[in-house]
Amino acid sequence: MSLLEVSDLNVWFDLPGGGQVHAVQGVSFALDGGQRFGLVGESGCGKTTTILALMGLLPPNAEVSGDVRIDGRSVLAGGEDSIRPHRWKDIAMVFQGAMNALNPVKKVGWQIAEPMALHGVAEGSAARKRAGELLELVGIPASAAERYPHEFSGGMRQRASIAMALACQPKILLADEPTTALDVMVQAQILELLTSLSDELGLALILVTHDLPVVAQMCDQAAVMYAGKIVEDGPMETLFHAPRHPYTRLLFAATPDLYGREAVVSIPGAPPRLDREITGCSFRQRCDVAMESCATEHPDLITIGAGHRAACLRNTAQREETAEVR
Amino acid sequence: MSEFMAARPAPSVPAAGAADQVAAEAAVRQAPGDVLLDVRDLRTYYPVRRGLVQSVARAPRRHVHAVDGVSFSLRRGEMVALVGESGCGKTSTLQTILGMVKPTSGTVTLDGTDITALSERQMRPLRRTIQMIYQDPYESLDPRFRVRDTIEEPMLVHGIGSSRSERLPLIAAALEQAGLTPAELFIDRYPHELSGGQRQRVAIAASLVLSPALLLADEPVSMLDVSVRAGVLALLDSLRRDADMAILMITHDLSTAAHFADRIAVMYLGRIVEQGRAADVVRDPQHPYTKALLSVVPKRDPRDRTVPQILTGETPNPVDVPAGCRFHPRCPIATDRCRTEDPALRQPDAAAAGDHLAACHLA
Numbered sequence: 130m131s132l133l134e135v136s137d138l139n140v141w142f143d144l145p146g147g148g149q150v151h152a153v154q155g156v157s158f159a160l161d162g163g164q165r166f167g168l169v170g171e172s173g174c175g176k177t178t179t180i181l182a183l184m185g186l187l188p189p190n191a192e193v194s195g196d197v198r199i200d201g202r203s204v205l206a207g208g209e210d211s212i213r214p215h216r217w218k219d220i221a222m223v224f225q226g227a228m229n230a231l232n233p234v235k236k237v238g239w240q241i242a243e244p245m246a247l248h249g250v251a252e253g254s255a256a257r258k259r260a261g262e263l264l265e266l267v268g269i270p271a272s273a274a275e276r277y278p279h280e281f282s283g284g285m286r287q288r289a290s291i292a293m294a295l296a297c298q299p300k301i302l303l304a305d306e307p308t309t310a311l312d313v314m315v316q317a318q319i320l321e322l323l324t325s326l327s328d329e330l331g332l333a334l335i336l337v338t339h340d341l342p343v344v345a346q347m348c349d350q351a352a353v354m355y356a357g358k359i360v361e362d363g364p365m366e367t368l369f370h371a372p373r374h375p376y377t378r379l380l381f382a383a384t385p386d387l388y389g390r391e392a393v394v395s396i397p398g399a400p401p402r403l404d405r406e407i408t409g410c411s412f413r414q415r416c417d418v419a420m421e422s423c424a425t426e427h428p429d430l431i432t433i434g435a436g437h438r439a440a441c442l443r444n445t446a447q448r449e450e451t452a453e454v455r
Numbered sequence: 456m457s458e459f460m461a462a463r464p465a466p467s468v469p470a471a472g473a474a475d476q477v478a479a480e481a482a483v484r485q486a487p488g489d490v491l492l493d494v495r496d497l498r499t500y501y502p503v504r505r506g507l508v509q510s511v512a513r514a515p516r517r518h519v520h521a522v523d524g525v526s527f528s529l530r531r532g533e534m535v536a537l538v539g540e541s542g543c544g545k546t547s548t549l550q551t552i553l554g555m556v557k558p559t560s561g562t563v564t565l566d567g568t569d570i571t572a573l574s575e576r577q578m579r580p581l582r583r584t585i586q587m588i589y590q591d592p593y594e595s596l597d598p599r600f601r602v603r604d605t606i607e608e609p610m611l612v613h614g615i616g617s618s619r620s621e622r623l624p625l626i627a628a629a630l631e632q633a634g635l636t637p638a639e640l641f642i643d644r645y646p647h648e649l650s651g652g653q654r655q656r657v658a659i660a661a662s663l664v665l666s667p668a669l670l671l672a673d674e675p676v677s678m679l680d681v682s683v684r685a686g687v688l689a690l691l692d693s694l695r696r697d698a699d700m701a702i703l704m705i706t707h708d709l710s711t712a713a714h715f716a717d718r719i720a721v722m723y724l725g726r727i728v729e730q731g732r733a734a735d736v737v738r739d740p741q742h743p744y745t746k747a748l749l750s751v752v753p754k755r756d757p758r759d760r761t762v763p764q765i766l767t768g769e770t771p772n773p774v775d776v777p778a779g780c781r782f783h784p785r786c787p788i789a790t791d792r793c794r795t796e797d798p799a800l801r802q803p804d805a806a807a808a809g810d811h812l813a814a815c816h817l818a
Binding site: 171172282283284312313314315316317318320321339340341342343345346347365366369370379380381383384385386387388389393394395396399 | 683738747755757
């Protein structure tokens, strides 16, 4: 049993004009304490929706199905009642742009202590003391608890929002694009902090980003999402050195590398709309190795090797070929 | 298996002699045009507002030293990347070149004319030769304008074409040059009907109708999806090759600069601290700040995990620029001399190429 188990997660959004967007389509993965897991893909592919579903923080027009278990306990089945005891205490999140979402008229220390009181973890001076410790943990002097967000730099505000997420000692931390608005040097500082937190506190970390090199450097495992589905997942090294889905390969090829010598090529076209049923492979229009069968047959996420899965008909075709030869 | 392997990019291990090959390639593609833009010792200071008490007490006026002695030049057909952290003066440099901000001192010479000395009226005809592309194509396009209106507006301002029918083929040509083909498919659309990459191409097309000699691009791809960034950058690349345009691009992404620019200038606190050919700066950095910046760029290959040299703290406040070398408070190798003496931008002893400059006493 893993710390976090997600199986067959689906999210639909009702559209105002009727109709539904199937934003997350049968996502499954598992995660243990101390593990760092990357969720990558273009915008609109369902990364953020997936982790918001884990937190039970989707808007009212969303419909969710599937099973999410934390330490074996199902947190999705009973709606709000089943997730509330776990939210922030077991699973916490650093939101995208969280550094800009601090309350400007409250002291930083107060803002970190507030969730502790709300969740009955600590109150009064104990909460204030713990807020100071949390600030030290993320690399800010405890005395800064008496300061206001505008007195902090961008990097410090991001550290403070990480401290806030850690207030109730969660086991799982979800981070949505935690470094996107930050400078390279500050990005490196924040990534180093997240890495050391997951190592020292045994936090399971899910890093949502479109920045492949960040995931490559930080995460052991990653899942590549496209049009609401995981199209490939596995150890980071395998994804880079031996990808088995063309989207993974093309995403890496579209990312410039400091010392890379090959041309950087963009992926033509755009992701498909998710408000109608897609027949065949959702990536086929943009794929450089699409076959005839990709238009009609739906590729399943099949196991390629140890902990490595991909959803591409080329893999299936190839497996049948090898079987025939044998 | 074969399809996957054949189409996969080769791993990015710098092979022996790779640097030489890069240098050779750069020399071939950089058939150097004449100097289009020459910036000399440019300084742009913004006054800091004094409160009533300070005014009455006659406290000295203080300034933000946004651009503090920047010199570089740009040839036709060349792309230079200006890199550095926020607040280092990249955008102020661009705004001063564009004439949106008056410099405190220094010169900006465009095609032989010092444009800092020109009046507003004298400047107007020159404006069409310098065009700017902004970071966020979601903000920079008017949502009520169709694509054709967005591109027509600069033509109206500069009096290009006497009638709509005369301007229409020019609009279509600009769209196609910006990679939006066929133009008929895009010309009547509104921005909300376009993707981010397409919007940025519309913004580029609106510059191209004026056939500028110099394109200033402020983080042109940072708001775009990874999958389309390369396409927009390739478009800029083709413009300077085919249209002989000079491009000055601001980016905080060194990997992008390394791939697309001919030269890189690294800025720190209002100064260029290192500049040179992109391959030289990336593979043989001379300034400790450049070295640190390069070390923290995440590599694509998970096996290529280098230990980043993380500088503590953040860029100091440009109101109080440190004495001596402005980088010394964060520099891992600073000596006593660095605390007192401001280093000039010069060719370091260890640098191989003559046009590779760094402002460091120890380089």
